[in-house]
Amino acid sequence: MIDYSVALRGAFFDIAAVADSADDIASHARYLDDGVLFLRDGRIHALLPWQEAEQYLHPLTGYRDLRGKLLLPGFVDAHVHYPQTEMIGAFGEQLLEWLTTYTFPVERQFADADYAAEIARFFVSQLLSHGTTTALVFCTLHPESVDALFSEALRLDMRLLAGKVMMDRHSPEYLSESAEQSYRQTRELIQRWHQRGRLGYAITPRFAPTSTPALLAAVQQLREEFPDTWLHTHLSENLNEIAWVKNLWPEHEHYLDVYHHYQLAGPRSVFAHAIHLADAEWQCLHDTGSAVAFCPTSNLFLGSGLFRLPTCWHHQVRMGIGSDVGAGTTFSMLRTLGEAYKVSQLQSYRLCASEAFYHATLGGARALRLDDYIGNFHPGKEADFVVIDPAVTPLQQLRSERCKDIYEQLFVLMTLGDERNISETWVNGKRVWGNAAEE
Template sequence: MSATRKAYRAAILHSIADPAEVGVEASYQYFEDGLMLIDNGKISALGHARDLLPTLAADIEVEHYQDALITPGFIDTHIHFPQTGMIGSYGEQLLDWLNTYTFPCEKQFADKAHADKVAKIFIEELLRNGTTTALVFGSVHPESVNAFFEHAERLDLRMIAGKVMMDRNAPDYLTDTAESGYIQSKALIERWHGKGRLHYAVTPRFAPTSTPEQLTLAGQLLGEYPDLYMHTHLSENLKEIDWVKALFPERKGYLDVYDHFKLLGQRSVFAHGVHLCDDECQRLAETGSAVAFCPTSNLFLGSGLFNLPQAEKFKVKVGLGTDVGAGTSFSLLNTLNEAYKVMQLQGARLSPFKSLYLATLGGARALSLDDRIGSLRPGNDADFVVLDYKATALMDYRLQQSNSIDETLFVLMTLGDDRTVKQTFAAGRCVHQR
């Protein structure tokens, strides 16, 4: 961590609550001319520059950004690191897409050198797009998780990842066994979970690719290490849901499969949830489980439209996921652009402040990390991004017409991409500069 104290002056905006619960006006803090003080990797003060500048010691450097906005670092609650090399693969829906593209691509991660190469590219892409925390699928190979965590540790990033557990309905070259999946996961947990700012997620790919024996052992791991994460897929595609019903006819539905094997809880994150019934939303909320809303992926694979108002009605925790490589961008700004359209198609609105919440504090709450990241509250990790109002000629011109912070925020989310991210900071250190 940085041992230095430094102040950053700019327009500063962060979420402090869910707009669906408290209303838009009470959901954020905005300082048109703000100041944030960083001390040893943590935020120690936040407020108006006019109030804080006179209190600073004479030797504290102040970095002043003109035409820029500081927000918390973005949080990606569902992404596949081994699928980086197959992003933008043509022409299939979920189940055929897995067999045609995903499994052959993931096969390469048995090779640690390949995993190291892709881990570097993957983390650079996250940081270039302003993402400071991600919940990450590895491949079935422990080498993939070791490579990812080694690169994340060097940069002192707050990251969560896990080895895929998959012991059936996949190519032989990509399956483990119930026992080997348990043993390998346990070894990775012992090595990485809680090391620096790293966390481990028990990661059964999805119900169809794990036997009841493997799902039982996944639940056993969660019982043995109570602060672990659980990360899997749920109700993404209608054919997938039918497949789950055929494989688990004794269960009430898709979510009930996971519930039966004790995989729901405060740190359980289910990607997609496109086709959930009210009872499933109720159960997710009761258990504190979260859903990762992945709009670019859901549109790209033709999976359907996530019902955010339904999730809000039942107070289900929701974060935002890029779901690379079915998702078509590492950028959470770009992902929010698509999320807005998904809501429009359902006759619902997604306000810019709800969007900000989903990409920051909402993601942190989905990961039970809102006491450390997701907002710029003093005491939190100093994970933040600097967004450039002049990133492109069009954005510069468009923002000259803006009369409010909500309009400015919406333009950033509609026109923004990796070019908008001027700098990314993790634990107070600059880890990306455009």
């Protein structure tokens, strides 16, 4: 007998191992059209084909029948801003003007702890209802924003990485702080939240233009004091931004050199966007074990540029997919993967379904250095997964019926799918979100 608390029967797809190339991914893909997932103490105990699993089912406990559904590892959002949830779809600007016009005024509100708690609850519910079980999140400059988000994630036993924004120049007076204040508040937040439950702290300088040398030195000091924290910031998103960095930091040849000078590149460092990189910057990312977040919807929405996925593979740089809400236009990883496909098509790169779902699950977990804990259905990993209904509209049903194999079905899902396809979301072995029609 298998000692389990929950058994779920359905179809399953995951990627069994990390890959060094796009071609490797398909060889590691695993699909069971009829399998049983056994859970125990919030973890994956076993995933077996039905014919093998049936003998281990307890006569009284039985199993939950999800046939007709597809179970995937929970989605990993490698870059998202929770305070920008309420300003998603803000019109007409590119990055720097967009920050000044929309972002900074909205972030001002998060000094109010009650307001921060309200948006944090909404944000987390949006992640879960869209099938995202792990995220790397920007908060605001205010410690209240961090406390609110971590409190909500802790309540659900969710794996979440986040941190307070650090910035001490080129921001409105109402979002200003000194490097010393930023260091002190960040240090207190790390001590309060890091490694509590399934939470991790991400030291979060907004980006080089809002950082003085003193602030980046403070970030470096925090990284040295707390080496198992994450580093989360922006890199080379917009051409005007890059020119601004060059003007502010003329002694450095490239944008990434600014961060690297303060030893901020390295394992657990995640740089969002990374669109306009020189080969030397790609090489530095590889050599230091850093990761990048590909944010297709925001890159298109703000007109920032096209992420070069083949170049990322060529330099063997870890990469995850980011929704980047609120410049990103959806919490849905399915819709985000559809946009990633279009970005790739514009560069004559064919992003197949197995690769796309790898980046949104195990590849994203690897980018965050969490692939030992999440990302697939391996025994011992944390039981974070999503239950997908692949045909929730007449068009999807028509198209799904004509799919030849699981890869075509997954491609149709990321092309036509959205949050309506999310039937259930499970976190740490518990069902934390379900379609109201199925409650």
